[in-house]
Amino acid sequence: METGVAPFLAYLLAAALFIIGIRRLRTPETARSGNTIAAFGMTVALIATLFVIEFESLLLIGAAVVLGSVVGILTAQRVQMTAMPQMVAAYNGVGGGAAALIALSEFYHLSEEGSLGVVAGTTIPLTVLVGSVSFMGSVVAFSKLQELAFTGSVTFPLQQVVNAVLFLGILVLAANAFLEGEILPFLSPVASVIAVLFASLVLGVLLVIPIGGADMPIVISLLNAFTGLAAAASGFVLENYILIIAGTIVGASGTILTRLMSGALGRPLGKIIFAGIAASGGSKQEELGERPVNDVSASAVGEYLSDEANKVIIVPGYGLAVAQAQSVMKDLVEALEKGGTEVLFGIHPVAGRMPGHMNVLMTEVGISYEKLLDLEDVNPEFEDADAAIIVGANDVVNPAANDPEKDTPISGMPVLEVGNAERVIFIKRSLSPGFAGVDNPLFYDTDKTMMLFADAKQGLEEVVEAVKNG
Amino acid sequence: MQETLIQFAIFIMAGFLGFELISRVPNLLHTPLMSATNAIHGIILVGGMITIAADGPAWVKAVGFLAVFFGALNVVGGFWVTNRMLSMFRPPKARVKRRKG
Numbered sequence: 139m140e141t142g143v144a145p146f147l148a149y150l151l152a153a154a155l156f157i158i159g160i161r162r163l164r165t166p167e168t169a170r171s172g173n174t175i176a177a178f179g180m181t182v183a184l185i186a187t188l189f190v191i192e193f194e195s196l197l198l199i200g201a202a203v204v205l206g207s208v209v210g211i212l213t214a215q216r217v218q219m220t221a222m223p224q225m226v227a228a229y230n231g232v233g234g235g236a237a238a239l240i241a242l243s244e245f246y247h248l249s250e251e252g253s254l255g256v257v258a259g260t261t262i263p264l265t266v267l268v269g270s271v272s273f274m275g276s277v278v279a280f281s282k283l284q285e286l287a288f289t290g291s292v293t294f295p296l297q298q299v300v301n302a303v304l305f306l307g308i309l310v311l312a313a314n315a316f317l318e319g320e321i322l323p324f325l326s327p328v329a330s331v332i333a334v335l336f337a338s339l340v341l342g343v344l345l346v347i348p349i350g351g352a353d354m355p356i357v358i359s360l361l362n363a364f365t366g367l368a369a370a371a372s373g374f375v376l377e378n379y380i381l382i383i384a385g386t387i388v389g390a391s392g393t394i395l396t397r398l399m400s401g402a403l404g405r406p407l408g409k410i411i412f413a414g415i416a417a418s419g420g421s422k423q424e425e426l427g428e429r430p431v432n433d434v435s436a437s438a439v440g441e442y443l444s445d446e447a448n449k450v451i452i453v454p455g456y457g458l459a460v461a462q463a464q465s466v467m468k469d470l471v472e473a474l475e476k477g478g479t480e481v482l483f484g485i486h487p488v489a490g491r492m493p494g495h496m497n498v499l500m501t502e503v504g505i506s507y508e509k510l511l512d513l514e515d516v517n518p519e520f521e522d523a524d525a526a527i528i529v530g531a532n533d534v535v536n537p538a539a540n541d542p543e544k545d546t547p548i549s550g551m552p553v554l555e556v557g558n559a560e561r562v563i564f565i566k567r568s569l570s571p572g573f574a575g576v577d578n579p580l581f582y583d584t585d586k587t588m589m590l591f592a593d594a595k596q597g598l599e600e601v602v603e604a605v606k607n608g
Numbered sequence: 609m610q611e612t613l614i615q616f617a618i619f620i621m622a623g624f625l626g627f628e629l630i631s632r633v634p635n636l637l638h639t640p641l642m643s644a645t646n647a648i649h650g651i652i653l654v655g656g657m658i659t660i661a662a663d664g665p666a667w668v669k670a671v672g673f674l675a676v677f678f679g680a681l682n683v684v685g686g687f688w689v690t691n692r693m694l695s696m697f698r699p700p701k702a703r704v705k706r707r708k709g
Contacts, residue, residue, distance in 0.1 A: 206680025
């Protein structure tokens with residue numbers, strides 16, 4: 139499609155605004171304006187597009203846009219911040235779905251015109267494949283995180299073989315579409331592309347069901363990059379520069395983000411995608427609870443904090459969010475600071491269900507982001523801390539991850555070095571080892587560690603009371 | 609062919625730009641950033657508008673309609689939810705000012 143000069147320049151402006159917006163998202167102070175600038179860029183691109191197309195379609199477009207916007211605003215406004223990851227997955231999925239549908243529709247248009255060249259002929263099936271996988275993959279990720287279906291790792295015999303056969307089938311169908319039915323004469327080219335779409339939807343489900351809930355952030359991030367690439371690919375089909383630029387930037391940045399995340403988890407991306415979670419460390423379960431632990435009461439914890447502690451570092455985990463204890467956490471911070479205690483937070487890159495998710499949850503209740511330190515910044519601080527309080531977390535503080543003698547699912551993952559603090563306080567429901575199923579030697583260090591067995595919210599409430607009275 | 613090559617060059621350059629833009633971002637901002645880039649790939653809505661505007665039978669129009677609906681949902685929901693997230697990152701000073709004002 140021919141783009142006029144004015145719309146072309148508007149697209150360039152939009153691209154610049156996207157880049158400036160993303161740049162501003164790199165610091166907390168400017169992040170919000172960055173998002174606004176990117177949204178403005180989007181508006182510019184959409185208005186410019188109105189001048190590229192036939193005006194008679196405006197009614198149809200307007201109806202679909204209004205419908206999409208209303209659903210978008212309602213869902214985005216209502217979603218709980220703890221449910222953020224699945225909401226991002228959902229928005230990502232529909233983007234991928236849109237790319238697949240656009241490619242299908244363009245295939246029809248181009249083959250009617252008889253102008254399906256090599257570029258469009260190869261790019262369209264690719265867009266349909268990637269977009270559909272992203273769509274159904276996101277649907278599965280959503281339902282796993284929302285705990286609707288497919289929770290845990292769903293596997294069946296010969297899964298990899300089934301996936302491979304399905305993928306080959308998609309390639310044959312794509313080739314059949316490109317070669318105008320020479321391979322499978324009973325399937326018209328358009329029907330072949332539709333078949334590619336449905337087969338890719340199934341592939342999207344099969345690829346994501348074996349991956350456990352703990353790895354979902356990485357999957358969502360990867361699918362985000364996929365959708366970006368699908369958008370870029372559809373830009374080649376439509377010969378539209380803003381689609382190529384914006385789609386590619388998202389594809390590239392999504393890939394980087396995915397690598398950052400899998401690096402922080404110490405899990406190679408290939409292992410996550412192709413194996414699901416390999417069951418390991420299961421036999422260790424029997425040892426749990428056999429050794430003595432220093433089981434304490436909330437008042438003992440409160441007494442220690444108010445009498446002995448001048449500097450406290452809190453490590454929040456997903457257990458905190460599950461118990462909806464964020465605002466009680468805020469009360470604890472205020473109570474401690476009132477008594478002159480310095481409070482910092484150590485946020486592991488994968489705390490919560492997405493990198494940075496825990497920061498969002500903490501700032502939501504009004505805890506200043508300046509107190510929230512990254513792994514590298516907080517680790518030196520434990521040396522002179524009087525207490526490290528771990529709430530609803532285990533894997534991210536487990537020294538076993540860096541023990542060369544042990545081979546665990548979390549081996550190699552950088553952890554928060556809470557053991558360097560004077561005392562270690564766990565607020566936890568039980569000794570259960572958490573997602574990765576690795577026992578934590580800190581639990582059994584009875585001289586250093588205090589175990590407060592409680593639900594995160596209830597336990598924190600009692601500790602806050604004790605600190606106030608102490 | 610020339611056109612395709614230029615597009616390919618832009619694709620490569622945009623790829624490098626994407627890598628550079630993201631490589632130094634604090635963990636704190638990873639979720640908002642993922643959410644914002646997620647909204648930006650809603651640019652696919654542009655493609656939806658172009659494809660729905662072209663002639664075609666009812667089923668192709670329906671496919672286009674669904675694509676535009678999905679694209680709009682991606683854009684609006686994406687930016688809206690990112691804004692909600694980032695509104696919590698307001699610097700402490702700004703908060704005090706708002707209270708006074």
